[in-house]
Amino acid sequence: MPYVNIRITNEGVTPEKKEQLIKGATQLLVDVLGKNPNTTFVVIDEVDTDNWGIAGETITARRKKGQ
Amino acid sequence: MPYVNIRITNEGVTPEKKEQLIKGATQLLVDVLGKNPNTTFVVIDEVDTDNWGIAGETITARRKKGQ
Amino acid sequence: MPYVNIRITNEGVTPEKKEQLIKGATQLLVDVLGKNPNTTFVVIDEVDTDNWGIAGETITARRKKGQ
Amino acid sequence: MPYVNIRITNEGVTPEKKEQLIKGATQLLVDVLGKNPNTTFVVIDEVDTDNWGIAGETITARRKKGQ
Amino acid sequence: MPYVNIRITNEGVTPEKKEQLIKGATQLLVDVLGKNPNTTFVVIDEVDTDNWGIAGETITARRKKGQ
């Protein structure tokens, strides 16, 4: 019954990439802890770059500086 | 002061249904634990079906298969 | 596939009360949205009263004042 | 390595206000706990007023009553 | 800057297993989205089996029935 929440910035992640994240995270729980995939949830949250900060500044500001 | 977070897929939940979830979850905390409703928060997150996985595949893929 | 997270203060909630919260929250999702209980998760987090604040003060401080 | 998640209602918060929240929350962790800002994340979630409940009713309903 | 939160039941997960989860989840974000591992956080929450419910009953109850 694991629950995995992946939070990333909203920068054009395709449905195929999301499928890979979901498949990979589920497999990780199966491989490492022997969890049942049928009761393993993976939820991806895409967060606007204005809403994510690191080192006291937004990702929007960091992207403008090429970071 | 409970905080309840309900995460569901984004599949056309009406404002009326949301009101019922909020009312019901608040009442549950009042009934079971005697909490004060005035300081009980309920937050509903609606998640795109591409972003929610179970058993290693997205809800989008499962819906296509009739699950 | 709903995921419900109930966060409350850690003040002696019994296993029986937790069962009631889990049963009640699951039933709420079944009743309001027709969700499948077999893929409905409810996770209860018990938070120390020193670690929960409201109105800028801890629950520990509020309990001492009879709130 | 702190992670701060600020959840507020989605009511027209400007990018400038978000920058202030991110800067302020990061500085708080630096000032109080001596954390390294370079590994301090702040994530702001804006929640629709239909999806946030307090006292068993939505913020939408409360706003209509002038609360 | 991804943030990954893995929630599992508290059933004797060793530090070595936790290292594998952290390494694997970080690598997944690097491989699929090209994220920088230096700003990728993975946080594991271990939840008491009394506090995790599925299908309306606790994991404690399910374990007793051999599930």
Place this chain on the structure above:
Amino acid sequence: MPYVNIRITNEGVTPEKKEQLIKGATQLLVDVLGKNPNTTFVVIDEVDTDNWGIAGETITARRKKGQ
């Protein structure tokens, strides 16, 4: 009605430091967004250093290397 969740490592944070975090985060929401402190929650989660990873390794491992 903001909800602020501060997640830090469990490394001997005193009750006084927690009070400062709660007071400071609440004041930030009042100052920047004009929120009502009476309905502002701050919840601090202390996470074991074995359970927090950055750059693919645990904080426990990083602390041993003096980071």
